[in-house]
Amino acid sequence: MELDNTKSSCFRSCKRKYYWQHIRGLQSDYGSSAIRYGVAWHGMMEGYYRYIAENGWGNKELAISAALENGRKSWDAETEKKNFIPDYRTFDACCKAFVHYLSFFAKDEEFIKILATETKFKCRMMPEDKQQEVLLTAIEGGLFFTGRIDLQIEMNHSNWILDFKTTSQNISTQAARLNRSGQLIGYSYAGKEALKFVTDGCLVSIAYVSAYKSKKTGEYGEVSTDFARIPQIYSEKDLLGWKELFITTASDIQRAMDTNCFPMNFDSCYQYGPCSYTKLCEQNRPLEETVTEGFHVDYWDVMEEA
Numbered sequence: 001m002e003l004d005n006t007k008s009s010c011f012r013s014c015k016r017k018y019y020w021q022h023i024r025g026l027q028s029d030y031g032s033s034a035i036r037y038g039v040a041w042h043g044m045m046e047g048y049y050r051y052i053a054e055n056g057w058g059n060k061e062l063a064i065s066a067a068l069e070n071g072r073k074s075w076d077a078e079t080e081k082k083n084f085i086p087d088y089r090t091f092d093a094c095c096k097a098f099v100h101y102l103s104f105f106a107k108d109e110e111f112i113k114i115l116a117t118e119t120k121f122k123c124r125m126m127p128e129d130k131q132q133e134v135l136l137t138a139i140e141g142g143l144f145f146t147g148r149i150d151l152q153i154e155m156n157h158s159n160w161i162l163d164f165k166t167t168s169q170n171i172s173t174q175a176a177r178l179n180r181s182g183q184l185i186g187y188s189y190a191g192k193e194a195l196k197f198v199t200d201g202c203l204v205s206i207a208y209v210s211a212y213k214s215k216k217t218g219e220y221g222e223v224s225t226d227f228a229r230i231p232q233i234y235s236e237k238d239l240l241g242w243k244e245l246f247i248t249t250a251s252d253i254q255r256a257m258d259t260n261c262f263p264m265n266f267d268s269c270y271q272y273g274p275c276s277y278t279k280l281c282e283q284n285r286p287l288e289e290t291v292t293e294g295f296h297v298d299y300w301d302v303m304e305e306a
Contacts, residue, residue, distance in 0.1 A: 001139050001250055002122070004146045004302045005183040008249045011256075013271075018253070019262035019287065020277045025299035026292060028276045031082030036075065037089035038166040041207055042150070043074025044098050045164050049151055050117040057109035064102070068095060081298065088211035088220040097209055097225040104227045113154040115197075120148045120303055123194035125247060128240060135251040143250045148302050149187055149195070158200040160231075161187050168210045175230045178204050185242040188234050201233035262287070 011018040020026045047070025051063040075091045125143040127133035136143055151162035163184065167174050178184065184202045191197040208226040213219070256262055269275050280290050 001141065001254065002144045002146050002301075002303070003246070003250050003253070005186050006300075006302070008246060008253075009182065011253055012249060014265040014268040014275070015256055015262040016264040016281055017268070017275060017277055018256075020280060022299075023257075023262070024292075025297045026277070026280075026295040027082070027298045027300075029083055029294050029296055030276075031078065031084050033084055033087050033089045034166070034168065036078045036084060037094055037209065039078045040071045040075040040091060040094045041097070041166050042164055044068065044071035044094070045150065045205075046070055046118050048098075049114050053114040053117055060102075064098075067098060071095070071098070088213075088223050089209065093209065093223045096223070097207060100225050101207065101227055105229075111156050114151065115154055115159075116152040118148055118150060119152065119195065120146070121190045121194040122146050122303065123190050125243070125250075127247075128243065132244070132247050135247050139250060139254050143247065145186065145190060145194075145246065146303050147186065147190060148305070149191065152191070152195075152197055153203075155203070159197060161191055161197075161199050161202045162205060162229075163187065163202060164205045164207070166207045166209060168208070171206055171208050171226060171228045174206055175204075175228065178230055178232055181232065182242060182245070184232050185234050185238055186246065189239045189242060192239075201231055204230045204232060206230065 007018070007022055010021060044067040048063050048067035050070075051066040055062070057063075071094060072091065075094070123145045125136065125145055127136050149161055150164050153160050153162050161184075165174070181204075184204065188199060188202060191199050206228045208228075209223060211220040211223045214221065264281050269278055269281070275281075279294065280292065283290050285291075
């Protein structure tokens with residue numbers, strides 16, 4: 001079994017959603033503007049820092065050109081997959097935010113060295129005790145933790161994992177949520193175990209973007225952007241605690257697959273607006289008889305992403 005942070009988190013939030021998304025591979029024909037913006041932002045960051053990793057900080061113009069080209073490629077690839085309802089999160093807004101980002105962190109070259117850009121990993125999970133050994137033995141072929149780390153940097157002579165996130169929520173709210181982020185703890189574990197990149201912690205680069213929508217005209221006003229980098233440092237016990245949860249989640253997934261039992265978690269249906277799969281679940285039909293009009297099959301695997 002290959003399991004990443006996205007799939008394990010999805011299963012814990014709702015087993016039925018996991019079934020639709022990762023067993024059946026169903027994706028809504030309508031995409032999320034927030035996700036498309038985030039994909040383009042990650043593309044810009046990858047293009048920019050990949051150029052710097054290969055050529056140094058000397059030629060910023062070529063680095064910016066590489067960023068915009070890769071960001072456009074990511075935006076177009078995401079746009080081709082689904083239909084989108086336009087809002088303030090346009091590609092032009094993403095480009096303007098990138099320019100603001102560069103001025104906001106203008107002194108990076110004085111104390112940051114880019115060691116590696118997007119790096120995929122595949123880490124075999126080995127047991128820490130007898131209980132974990134029993135759980136892992138029940139998974140045919142073993143369990144592998146997979147994922148992709150955005151950036152590996154040296155900052156002030158210390159190693160850090162840098163992860164990029166976009167949000168339209170208050171930065172302080174997002175920062176508080178990162179305090180016990182399973183994703184970041186998992187990356188710290190993978191950096192040490194799979195990439196032999198022992199870190200002092202994770203640095204989360206948050207890019208805020210938002211705009212006011214007029215109630216009278218329905219038009220969006222000027223787009224606001226802001227940025228922050230939030231450090232997160234985890235102990236060895238944090239890593240072991242994350243590993244225990246990851247293995248027990250994988251064991252639960254194996255059991256659900258063996259029994260074909262994927263019950264709905266009603267508490268997750270409307271956490272941040274309606275779940276994209278509510279129109280499937282609310283049919284209350286047997287899984288194999290559910291009408292999937294408005295969805296298409298598109299399996300997502302972090303190891304196969306370009």
